Amino acid sequence: MRFQPLSLALAVSLAFAAPAMSADAPNSAATVQAVKLSTVEGITEYSLPNGMHVLLAPDASKPTTTVNLTFLVGSRHENYGETGMAHLLEHMTYKGTPKHGNIMQELGRRGMDFNGSTFMDRTNYFETFPASNENLAWALEMEADRMINSTISREDLDKEFSVVRNEMEKGENAPRLVLWKQLTAVSYDWHNYGHNTIGARSDVENVKIENLQAFYRKYYQPDNAVLVVTGKFDPSATLALIERHFGSIAKPARVLAPTYTLDAPRDGAREVTVNRIADTQLVAAMYPTAPGAHPDSVAVSALGEILGNTPNGRLYRNLVTSKKAAGADAWAFSLAEPGYIIFWSQLSKTQSIAEARKILLATVEGVKAKPITAAELERAKATMLNDIDKTINDAQQLGLQLSESIAKGDWRLFFLDRDRIEALTVADVQRVAENYFRESNRTFGQFVPTKSIERAAMPALPDVAKMVDGYKGRAAVAEGEVFDVSPANIESRTQRLALANGMKVALTAKKTRANAVAGQIVLEFGDEKTLFGQNAVADMTGDMLARGSNKMSRADITAKLDALKAKLSIYANGQNVTVDFDTVRKNLPQVLSLVREVLRTPSFPAPELEALRSENLTNLEAGRNEPAAIGERELRRATNQFKKGDIRYVSSMDELAVAYKKVTLAELKRFHADMYGANHGHLALVGDFDPKEVQAQLASAFGDWNSRAKFTRLANPLPQVVGAQRQIETADKANAVYLSVLPMALADGTPDAAALVMANEVLGGGTESRLMTRLRQKDGLSYGAGSALRMSNFEANASLGMEAIYAPQNLDKIKQDVREELERLVKDGITEKELADAKASLMQQRQTTRAQDAALAAGMVGLQKAGRTMQFSADSDARILALTLEQVNAAIKKYIDPSKFVHIYAGDFAGAAKAAAAKPVLAPAAK
Secondary structure (H helix, E strand, C coil): CECCCCCCECCCCCCCCCCCCCCCCCCCCCCCCCEEEEEECCEEEEECCCCCEEEEEECCCCCEEEEEEEECCCHHHCCCCCCCHHHHHHHHCCCCCCCCCCHHHHHHHCCCEEEEEECCCCEEEEEEEECCHHHHHHHHHHHHHHHHHCCCCHHHHHHHHHHHHHHHHHHHCCHHHHHHHHHHHHHCCCCHHHCCCCCCHHHHHHCCHHHHHHHHHHHCCHHHEEEEEEECCCHHHHHHHHHHHCCCCCCCCCCCCCCCCCCCCCCCCECCCCCCCCCCEEEEEEEECCCCCCCHHHHHHHHHHHHHCCCCCHHHHHHHCCCCCCEEEEEEECCCCCCEEEEEEEECCCCCHHHHHHHHHHHHHCCCCCCCCHHHHHHHHHHHHHHHHHHHCCHHHHHHHHHHHHHHCCCCHHHHHHHHHHHCCHHHHHHHHHHHCCHHHCECCCCCCCCCCCCCCCCCCCCHHHHHCCCCCCCCCCCCCCCCCCHHHHHHCEEEEECCCCCEEEEEECCCHHHEEEEEEEEECCCCCCCCCCHHHHHHHHHHHHHEECCCEHHHHHHHHHHCCCEEEEEEECCEEEEEEEEEHHHHHHHHHHHHHHHHCECCCHHHHHHHHHHHHHHHHHHCCCHHHHHHHHHHHHCCCCCCCCCCCCCCHHHHHHHHHHCCHHHHHHHHHHHCCCCCEEEEEEECCCHHHHHHHHHHHHCCCCCCCCCCCCCCCCCCCCCEEEEEECCCCCCEEEEEEEEECCCCCCHHHHHHHHHHHHHHHCCCCHHHHHHHHHCCCCCCEEEEEEECCCCCCEEEEEEEEECHHHHHHHHHHHHHHHHHHHHHCCCHHHHHHHHHHHHHHHHHHHCCHHHHHHHHHHHHHCCCCHHHHHHHHHHHHHCCHHHHHHHHHHHCCHHHCEEEEEECHHHHHHHHHHCCCCCCCCC
16 A cells, blocks of 8 residues: 655745746736647646646536646755755745735635645645636636745744644654654665654754745746646636746746765664553564655555555454454555655554564565465555546546656656556566565664675666656546536435335436446434443444455455445444445446445454454553543543433543443344344435436345334433533643533524634634634644534534644643633624635535535435435525624624633643753853
8 A cells, every 4th residue: 555645734834035037927918838748548748938847637527626736845855954844845835925915814715625745755735626717817826926936934934833843743642653753764874765754843943044945946946846737627728827827937047956865775674662651552664665656666555455454464364363463554655766665563552562573574574485366466456446546536636646646757657557556467566575575674673783685676766757758548537527516406416215114315416527426324223222331332333344244254345345446434423324435337236235235234253343342442542642532532521411321421431441342242243133224224325327226226225124123313402511621631742632612502504503604714614714823823833723613403502612732831822822812702703804705715615515426425414314405505505695794793792602611631731841840041141
C-alpha cells in the first residue's frame, strides 16, 4: 500500500512582494499563448512561455471544479538550518497579498473546500468549489497573485510560529509519528528524507524572515509549478484565463540546480528506541527502496499490500491472528529520489515486543524462504488498481494524486504506474523483496560488525522525461451527465418506494464519471428494554459482519471487494447499523449480493472475535493518555443523562474495556438473530444504475428480512447540564485539547435553528470564523479551532460545541480568548457583512456536499429516517437566505449563555508548569 502524505498544514499565511513580472499585470490582457504538449486519457498538458505547465482534465458530470497548484519544492530542498521552511512557507502564503486580504478567510467566505500540504518533494494547494465562471476566475487569479506577490512579513511570521509549533506538538502526541521521525533520522546519513517535513523546532523558531522570503522567491515561480484544473469547466475559456493570469508572469532568470545528495548502500542493520509515556507499543521495520519513478517502486507497493494488508496480509496472519499483536500494516513511500517502506505492528501493553519483532522480521525478510504466490499478487494488484480507478473517477482526488506523480517527475507516471501494476509478475515482486528486504538494509536492529555483507542494489535515478516520452495511455474514462444539484432537481430525479416488509428506498439514478455509484443502508432495531446492557454487543456485532459469512472468510470478502472495484464499511451506533458502499454500474448487482450476504449470514468466526477484541482493547489503551480521546469521552459523559446499561449511556474507558472482555460469540449470534432485519431499514443509492433492476434485486435481498424484536426509536431529550470546567492531566503530551458544549432546547427546521446555523458559521464553523481568526490568525495559539452546531431531527435537542488544540502552557490564554469571543458574540452579535459572507459560504458548501454522491446518499437516508424529502433541504436553504441580522442576533441572545457551557481541558499542564518554573531567568542587558 502506498503511504498517503500527511496534510501537514491546513494552510494559513500572508506574504511579500516578489519576482519580476512582465509589463502586464496578471489580470491584464493576455499576450501569451499556451503550447499543447500531450493528451493522455482525457487529460491535456500545455506549457506557457514562462516554463509553467498546465493540465486540464474536464469532467462535466461533477458540478464542481478543483484548481490544484503544485510547486516542486518540499523538505528535500531545504538547507542546513532551514528544516521546516517549505512547510512554514505554505502557511505564510495564506496570509495574503497586497491585492488579496487573508486568503484563508477569502476561501472560507466563498465556501470553498481547500487545503494546502507540504511533503518531501512538493508543496500543493487546492480549492474545490461549485462550478461557475466567477469561482474559477477568482481562484485562478488568486493563485497567480499569491505565486509571486505573497507578502511574507515579519509580523505575520511572528504570529504563525506558534501555530506551526502547535502542529508539531500535535504530531508529538502520536506514537507512530514520533517513531516514524526517528526511523527516518536513523536510516538516512545525509539525504533530506531523513528530516521530518515539519522541521526542527529550533529551525522554525529561529528562521530569518529574509531567508524565508528568499526561499519563496526562489521556488514559487512559474517554471517550478504545475497547475491542474479538474471537474466541470470549459477547457478553452479556462485556458484563456490561465494564459491571462499566469502567462504574464515573467520567467525568472535564476536556474534551479537539481538535488544530488544520495546515501550510500547500507553497511548493516540499525536500531532506534523511543521512550515516551503512552499506553500502546509499536514495532516497526524500515527498508530504503527505489525512487518512485523506478519500476521497482510499484513492486514495493504491491509487497506492502501482500505483507501489510488487513486481513489478507502475511503480517496480519502471523501477528494478529496468532494474538502476538493487535494490528499490522505497511507504509510505502513513492518519492522523487530513493524512498522507503515501513512495516508496522501495534501491540497491547501485555503483548511481547520481542516476540512481535521476531515474527515481523521473519515475515518480511523471510520472503526468500517462503516466496510470494500468484494469489497474493493478484489480491494486491486488485486492491491497488481499485484505488486508482476510484481516484480517476474523483476529480478532486485525481488532481491531488497527479500532484504526487508530478513530484516524482511527471504527471503521466500516475497512468504508467497503473500499467506497471497490471504487468507485475510474481518474479518481479520476489526479486524486489529479496533485494530490499534484507537485514543489512533494515532500520530496526543495532549496528552489528560482520566479516561479509550483502548490500541491497540501489538503481540509478531514472530518466523520467525519456520514460514518459510518447506515452499515450488509454481511452479516457466515460464522462457523466451534467447534473443540477439543487434540491428540487435531486428530488425530481429520485424514486421513492417501500419494499414488501416496509424498508424505505430512495433511488437517484444519473450518468456519472466512470459509471460510479454510491449507496448507504441504515438498519434500525430494538427498544429500551431489549437493548439494555447490550452496548458492547451491539458495537461488536456490527464490526464482525464483514469478518466472515457462511460462504466467505474475511480475506475472501476483502479480495472480492477489490475485484469488484468496491469499497464497503459497516459500523454500529446505538440502535443503528450503517453500511456505506460504492462501486461501478456493472458490478453493482454483485456488490449488493455481497452486502446481503454479510448482513444476513455472518458467520462470526471465533478467531476474528478475538482479533477484534484485541484491537478494541488496544485502541482503548492507546487513548488512556491521549488528550483528544479523553477529552471527547469526558465531554460526552458530562452530558450523559442515562443510567448504566441503557444503549444511550456513555461508558467510561474502564467500563468499556470490561464490557469488551465479556462479549461472547453466543451473544453476538443471538443479538444478530433477534435484532437484525430490514423491515425498519433505509437505503439510498446515487449514481449510475438501472432503477428497475435494482428494485428487483433489493426486493429479493432485503424485502423478506424482518427483525424479530420490536423497534421503537429511543428519544434523546435535552440534557439538563450545569455549566462547569474540568481540567484533565495527560502526562508527556506536547499538545493539549479544548472541548466544550452548550445544550439548547432547539428543533431543526425552525427560523431560530437557521439563525443559529449562521451564528455558528460566524463563531467557528468556517475558516473565516472568529475563533479561527482570534486563536490562529491573531494570537497564534492553535493550529485548528472551531465550533459545531448539532441538532436533532426529532426532538428539541441541539448543542453548540467548540474545540481547539494548543500547547499546554497556553491554557490561560485559550480560556481568555474563548471567553472573550463568546462574550462579544452575545453582547454585540454579528455584523451585516458577517451574515452575508456566512450565507454565501454555506450555500456554496451545501452545493459542494450535494455534488458528492456518497454524501448525498447519506443525506437522503437521514432525511428519510425523519420522514422528509429534499424539500426539507430546499426549505432550509430558503430559511437561511431569508434571515435578517436582527433574527440572528436575537437568537444568539436567546440561546447562547456563556455561563452554561461545559468546558474540558486535557493536556500535560503540570509538565508545562514544571518546564516554565525550570526555565532560567535572563538578567537584563547592561546599558
